[in-house]
Amino acid sequence: MLSSIHLFISLGMLFGLVLGSFGNSVVYRLPRKLLLEWRQGAQEELGLPVDDDAPMLRAKRSHCPACGVRIAWYDNLPVVSWLLLRGKCRACHRLISPRYLALELAGAATGAGSVAWLGFTAQAALVGVAALLLLWAAVIDIEHQLLPDALVHPLAALGLVAATQSWFISPTLAIYGALAGYGLLGVTGAAFKAWRGVDGIGGGDAWLLLAIGTFVGPFGVVQTLATACPLALFAALAANRQKLDGQVRLAFGQWLALGGVIIFALQRSGRLPIPYAAFG
Incomplete structure (x- = not known):
């Protein structure tokens, strides 16, 4: 039977896993959004045609970086989906960077480690x-x-x-x-x-x-x-x-x-x- 501390560590790991999955979206979208905004600002200042927003940056749902196909919820489960799909997109079969798996595992380890160190x-x-x-x-x-x-x-x-x-x-x-x-x-x-x-x-x-x-x-x-x-x-x-x-x-x-x-x-x-x- 799990003790309370093991239960809390498991909860911390689960919370970290979810945050790690969210972090993948942040790491992919945030810099691209900033670079696009800076380029649009420079184009506007110079009187040049302003680039339209990238559709994949406007999308709220996760998508494949290679083909742009929206990822179904069952293919977007932290760690599990990446392993089951062997790191490939179900639609185009292109490799998905192992960084996605690494950030999710890092999130889980961070959540579990923080609770183990400082308690719940x-x-x-x-x-x-x-x-x-x-x-x-x-x-x-x-x-x-x-x-x-x-x-x-x-x-x-x-x-x-x-x-x-x-x-x-x-x-x-x-x-x-x-x-x-x-x-x-x-x-x-x-x-x-x-x-x-x-x-x-x-x-x-x-x-x-x-x-x-x-x-x-x-x-x-x-x-x-x-x-x-x-x-x-x-x-x-x-x-x-x-x-x-x-x-x-x-x-x-x-x-x-x-x-x-x-x-x-x-x-x-x-x-x-x-x-x-x-x-x-």
Whole structure:
């Protein structure tokens, strides 16, 4: 017979699975919608014919990215449908990216892990949703080098909500963390642009570190950067198999997200003592 904690973990896994499935729609539609809106805005400014909205972006129901056929509910069950169809569209038999399966499994793991760690609590729900927002933002950044405000701003709001209850850090620390996060990358980006005349750090990265700062505080922001930078550099060197020439474009958001998760977990486990007392 299942104990109550196992039941709660199962419920968390189920909730995460549903959110993971929803995340697939977010990751596919949101960046394409933003890019289309930016292109339409530029065309309007230049007096050019404005592109019509893509039909698949207007559709409310899920559809195959390859053939556009609407996906029936029984082919849209998280994890199960992908496995039964062997990762192919029923209509056109084209392969469906394993990313869909990965995001659904990640959602289930996040939901179960949050409940196992923090119990069946509001804190667990908030951490689970925040982790998925980070994941979706990271995937979009990898694929499009874009960090949508629609994901990053709610993440910061969740951090501030948690701080008002002092669940992880105090409100003062959350505000300092947000300022430190945006300030560090914002100032660095401005200095780089003044030096080289081009953008070296995306504005989305600064907003993402601001959001992370609301969870980990100012010291955690520095530690997140100290974790993310070597990871990003190693990944860039491994991908290019040569010295970087300054022209390589790097999606830094994924490494900030990973660094933020690592630092947050270490803080919560007590393995990363930080002198927060001076900040209240």
